[in-house]
Amino acid sequence: MPEAATTFDVREVSETARAIDITGDVTAQSEEVLMDAYGRANAEGVAAIVLNFSGLDYMNSGGIGLLVTVLVRAQRQHQRVLAYGLSEHYRQIFELTRLDDAVGIHDSEDEALAAARAS
Amino acid sequence: MSAMNDGTTEAATPEEKAAARDATSWAKSVSRLNVSEVPEGAVNLNVEGRRLASPIQGFGKMWQKTYQARIPAERVSPTELIATWKQRFPEFWPEGNRFYGPLTGIAPGDVALITATLPGKMKLSTGVMVLFADEESFTLMTPEGHMFAGWITFSATSVGSETVVQAQVLMRASDPIFELGLALGGHRQEDRFWNETLTSVAAHFGQEATVDTQVVCVDKKRQWSKWRNVWQSSAIRSTLYTLGAPGRAVRRVFS
Numbered sequence: 001m002p003e004a005a006t007t008f009d010v011r012e013v014s015e016t017a018r019a020i021d022i023t024g025d026v027t028a029q030s031e032e033v034l035m036d037a038y039g040r041a042n043a044e045g046v047a048a049i050v051l052n053f054s055g056l057d058y059m060n061s062g063g064i065g066l067l068v069t070v071l072v073r074a075q076r077q078h079q080r081v082l083a084y085g086l087s088e089h090y091r092q093i094f095e096l097t098r099l100d101d102a103v104g105i106h107d108s109e110d111e112a113l114a115a116a117r118a119s
Numbered sequence: 120m121s122a123m124n125d126g127t128t129e130a131a132t133p134e135e136k137a138a139a140r141d142a143t144s145w146a147k148s149v150s151r152l153n154v155s156e157v158p159e160g161a162v163n164l165n166v167e168g169r170r171l172a173s174p175i176q177g178f179g180k181m182w183q184k185t186y187q188a189r190i191p192a193e194r195v196s197p198t199e200l201i202a203t204w205k206q207r208f209p210e211f212w213p214e215g216n217r218f219y220g221p222l223t224g225i226a227p228g229d230v231a232l233i234t235a236t237l238p239g240k241m242k243l244s245t246g247v248m249v250l251f252a253d254e255e256s257f258t259l260m261t262p263e264g265h266m267f268a269g270w271i272t273f274s275a276t277s278v279g280s281e282t283v284v285q286a287q288v289l290m291r292a293s294d295p296i297f298e299l300g301l302a303l304g305g306h307r308q309e310d311r312f313w314n315e316t317l318t319s320v321a322a323h324f325g326q327e328a329t330v331d332t333q334v335v336c337v338d339k340k341r342q343w344s345k346w347r348n349v350w351q352s353s354a355i356r357s358t359l360y361t362l363g364a365p366g367r368a369v370r371r372v373f374s
Contacts, residue, residue: 028272028274028287058140058141060144060251060253060256061250061251061256061258061270061272062256062272062274065183065270065272065287065289068173068174068175068289069183069337071175072181072337072338076338076340089141089142089145092147092148093145093148095148096145096146096148096149096171096250097171097173097250097260098170098171098172098173098175098176099173099175101173101175101176102175
């Protein structure tokens with residue numbers, strides 16, 4: 001199956017938080033670009049990584065596995081991982097795989113940032 | 120696909136196609152597992168009513184293990200291989216281990232019971248749920264109490280003139296007992312298990328394959344807050360069940 005163009009753009013959303021805007025498909029083939037994005041987001045003083053799934057087209061189980069790896073890397077740096085922009089379907093996938101135990105899921109970037117500040 | 124006013128349908132948009140692909144590939148959301156039927160010989164001791172467990176809920180170090188075998192592309196394409204693997208999944212398992220899946224093959228949401236043989240010939244009853252399945256891959260996720268918390272993804276891809284078949288495990292030992300077991304030969308046994316499985320898959324397509332194994336420790340830290348998972352250990356419950364067999368037999372005689 002041909003891979004859709006997948007991009008992971010990093011934005012500084014506050015002094016202590018970085019957002020990763022995910023566009024396209026997230027599969028096992030996305031490993032290099034996702035880890036590179038996390039590397040760029042993981043600046044000194046960053047306490048929260050906010051994953052923006054608004055542009056997500058498709059994610060398979062390989063993609064979920066990558067998110068677990070990002071989560072582990074973030075936890076090593078004592079960072080929180082938050083998410084927003086998930087469709088109802090992917091919210092259910094997060095619940096099914098119990099990723100929502102460790103990734104805070106929010107409706108908007110503002111809500112995610114507020115949760116990051118509150119922690 | 121979008122319905123038009125005149126009753127015809129227009130071609131699906133990319134978003135609709137992606138949504139359709141998703142709807143058929145992922146299991147429906149469940150809070151606890153339900154086993155609809157227990158095949159003869161299987162024991163539904165550690166699956167019914169259990170929640171699924173990802174590596175986040177596990178106890179031990181986190182590992183990613185990748186096993187790969189190569190088959191000439193002219194023998195089988197990735198989609199043909201995965202279709203066959205899903206259809207005949209239990210046949211490729213090493214001797215002494217049973218996978219009681221639906222006769223129709225692997226499909227998202229299916230719950231299968233497993234009887235595994237551990238070191239010391241101990242029998243362990245557990246299970247898995249099919250989390251995801253499409254034409255090129257499928258993923259089994261473990262319930263609480265299984266040896267490990269996580270999932271295994273089976274996939275096949277075209278690389279040059281070969282079809283590369285892969286099993287990739289992302290896991291943590293569920294509890295301190297299983298963590299100790301992995302250190303005392305469990306890892307070796309698991310590597311042997313998937314090596315034998317991939318060898319059988321390749322042999323089915325007429326290829327005598329060598330299996331490459333790559334092991335990465337994703338997280339060296341143990342999650343000590345999860346030590347209580349031991350209360351759900353399938354090893355402990357399976358052992359107690361085995362020890363109770365004579366008592367159950369006597370009760371059957373007098374009932």
